[in-house]
Amino acid sequence: MAxxxxxxxxxxxxxAAHAPDAATAAVAHAEVHQEHPIKLYLVVWAWLFILSTCSxxxxxxxxxxxxxxxxxxxxxxxxAGLIVAVFMHMAWERLAMMYAIILPPILVLxxxxxxxxEADYTLLTRIAFFxxxx
Amino acid sequence: MAETTMTHTxxxxxxxxxxxxxAADWAxxxxxxxxxxxxKAMMWIFLLSDTFIFGCFLLSYMTARISTRVPWPNPSEVFxxxxxxxxxxxxxxxxxxxxxxxxxxxxxxAVNFGYRxxxxxxxxxxxxxxxxxxxxxGMQAFEWTKLITEGVRPWGNPWGAAQFGSCFFMITGFHGxxxxxxxxxxxxxxxxxxxxxxxxxxxxxxxxxxxxxENVEIMGLYWHxxxxxxxxxxAFFYLW
Numbered sequence: 098m099a100x101x102x103x104x105x106x107x108x109x110x111x112x113a114a115h116a117p118d119a120a121t122a123a124v125a126h127a128e129v130h131q132e133h134p135i136k137l138y139l140v141v142w143a144w145l146f147i148l149s150t151c152s153x154x155x156x157x158x159x160x161x162x163x164x165x166x167x168x169x170x171x172x173x174x175x176x177a178g179l180i181v182a183v184f185m186h187m188a189w190e191r192l193a194m195m196y197a198i199i200l201p202p203i204l205v206l207x208x209x210x211x212x213x214x215e216a217d218y219t220l221l222t223r224i225a226f227f228x229x230x231x
Numbered sequence: 232m233a234e235t236t237m238t239h240t241x242x243x244x245x246x247x248x249x250x251x252x253x254a255a256d257w258a259x260x261x262x263x264x265x266x267x268x269x270x271k272a273m274m275w276i277f278l279l280s281d282t283f284i285f286g287c288f289l290l291s292y293m294t295a296r297i298s299t300r301v302p303w304p305n306p307s308e309v310f311x312x313x314x315x316x317x318x319x320x321x322x323x324x325x326x327x328x329x330x331x332x333x334x335x336x337x338x339x340x341a342v343n344f345g346y347r348x349x350x351x352x353x354x355x356x357x358x359x360x361x362x363x364x365x366x367x368x369g370m371q372a373f374e375w376t377k378l379i380t381e382g383v384r385p386w387g388n389p390w391g392a393a394q395f396g397s398c399f400f401m402i403t404g405f406h407g408x409x410x411x412x413x414x415x416x417x418x419x420x421x422x423x424x425x426x427x428x429x430x431x432x433x434x435x436x437x438x439x440x441x442x443x444x445e446n447v448e449i450m451g452l453y454w455h456x457x458x459x460x461x462x463x464x465x466a467f468f469y470l471w
Contacts (some may be wrong), residue, residue: 131448132346142336151330153287153325156307156470163422166471171351177459184455186448192249193256194264198275205286214291216297223300 131186139185148176278456281409285460288402288468295394304390306469310374324469326408327370328461331410334363335458338451345447350424353447357421360454363415371407374430375400402464409457 152172155165182188187195246252257263264272297305307320314322341356378399382389385397423429423442432441 098392099465106254111325121449132343134344136339138336138339138343142332142339145335146329147327149325152327152466152470153321156321159307169470170464174464176462180335180455180459184335185452188434191256191265191267192329193253194267194272197263198279202286204280205290206288210288212294213297216294219294219298220300222365223298227259229300 124159141179270449274452292398299392301392303392304395330367331458331461334360338454342448344450345444354425356422361414362416366408413454413457
């Protein structure tokens with residue numbers, strides 16, 4: 098999909114396939130309208146329901162440890178991906194825009210790593226001064 | 232002015248794929264996002280900044296939860312509801328999740344019907360989205376009331392680590408505010424659609440600019456973002 102939207106020509110061709118009048122309008126305004134079949138939205142909607150149910154069941158059945166955390170993260174990333182890609186139409190946007198919006202939040206992971214070390218250190222000092230928890 | 236500086240993609244030479252294409256788009260004197268309208272690009276950049284705000288909230292929650300010696304209250308039990316004589320864990324939060332996802336679905340359909348110039352369906356779907364959003368806020372108010380009566384405060388709670396309350400009120404409160412603002416703007420844009428502002432080119436009240444059906448999509452971006460943030464809050468705060 099990234100290859101198809103990598104250049105303006107590809108994007109126009111993509112939309113011409115979906116709606117002929119949208120393609121002509123896009124040429125006139127040099128801006129692309131997002132028009133996709135309703136079925137696509139319904140399928141994504143159904144998947145979001147299924148994934149939400151799955152993540153709720155993780156808690157309902159009381160799964161613990163690494164299996165719980167990895168399941169939560171997998172369902173979360175799948176849901177987030179579907180919302181951003183289809184509902185927010187990111188999959189059909191220009192690659193320059195995709196990278197400009199999606200890369201910066203990923204860099205937050207560096208901040209996460211720093212704070213994990215910092216929080217561990219805080220916990221260690223608290224245990225050293227106040228003793229283990231009550 | 233805006234018209235003359237606009238780069239027409241139809242006259243533009245094709246770009247190489249991948250990183251070289253991105254560099255070509257950003258290089259020299261031109262619009263970086265080519266065929267993306269300024270309204271949509273600015274909404275995305277606003278959402279990016281909002282991502283950092285929520286990211287910082289979730290980060291501080293993570294830091295508080297890792298660094299406390301006192302056990303964290305079990306969200307599965309804290310948010311359980313007694314229905315029909317048995318405790319069902321996290322049920323209210325699950326229902327809230329489904330309500331918000333449904334509102335995202337109706338919003339996506341509204342955007343679609345907007346581009347098909349179906350005023351009636353677009354407005355109705357947007358109002359349905361607003362109603363679902365208001366339901367979500369209502370359930371959140373119920374949840375807050377329940378927790379406050381049980382003794383949860385920003386400085387303490389009956390079950391464990393004191394930071395639980397402050398994290399809960401900050402994160403869900405900020406998200407609820409976003410939903411509320413979204414509901415208000417959904418109603419405003421739905422009214423414009425219903426009146427046919429985007430067909431007749433009636434100037435906006437604040438901006439005096441003519442709106443287009445793309446405004447519905449931009450409104451949709453905000454609304455889907457609210458849903459997106461809830462996905463992360465649900466995973467990290469309620470399920471973790």
